[in-house]
Amino acid sequence: MMKKLLAAMAGLMLAAPAWGQQAPELSLDMAVLGGLDKITARVVTIEAPVGQPVRFGTLEIVARACKKRRPEENPESAAFLDIWDIKQGQPAQGVFRGWMFASSPALSAMEHAVYDVWVLDCRKAS
Numbered sequence: 755m756m757k758k759l760l761a762a763m764a765g766l767m768l769a770a771p772a773w774g775q776q777a778p779e780l781s782l783d784m785a786v787l788g789g790l791d792k793i794t795a796r797v798v799t800i801e802a803p804v805g806q807p808v809r810f811g812t813l814e815i816v817a818r819a820c821k822k823r824r825p826e827e828n829p830e831s832a833a834f835l836d837i838w839d840i841k842q843g844q845p846a847q848g849v850f851r852g853w854m855f856a857s858s859p860a861l862s863a864m865e866h867a868v869y870d871v872w873v874l875d876c877r878k879a880s
Contacts, residue, residue: 780824782876785817785833790870800871802833803879813849813869814838820876831856831876837864 787800789810802808802817809815819834837850850864850871859872 778824779821780876782820782822782878784877784879785820785835785873786875786877787815787817787833787835788870788872788874792868792870799874802835810871811869812839812841813866813871814840814846815871822876829857831873833873833876835871835873837871839866 785802816836822831838846854873856873
C-alpha cells in the first residue's frame with residue numbers, strides 16, 4: 755500500500771503543469787545526496803552517478819534514477835535509491851528502496867540507527 759502511495763505521489767510531484775502543457779521533467783545522471791553519521795555528527799555531500807554504487811560508511815547507495823522539474827516550474831528533485839547496509843562478515847541488508855524527494859525528506863525517509871541519507875539535487879555529471 756505504501757509503495758503504491760509513494761509511486762502515485764512521485765507521479766504527482768513530477769507531473770506536467772496544471773494548464774495542460776507538456777513539460778516533461780529532466781532526467782539527469784547524478785544524484786546529489788546529503789549524508790549524516792549520527793555517531794560522529796559528520797555531514798557529507800555524496801555524489802551518486804546513476805547506476806553506480808557509492809559508499810557512505812557501511813552503506814552502499816545506488817541511484818537508479820534522478821529527476822528534476824524544469825526551471826520554469828516549482829522546484830523539485832527526486833531520486834529513486836537502493837540502499838544496503840554492508841557489514842563485514844554479514845550478508846548485505848536492504849535498508850531502503852524507493853523515491854526520495856528534496857522538498858519533502860520526511861515523506862520517504864530511510865530509517866537507520868547510524869546514518870541518515872536525503873536528496874539535495876539532481877544534476878548532470880561533469
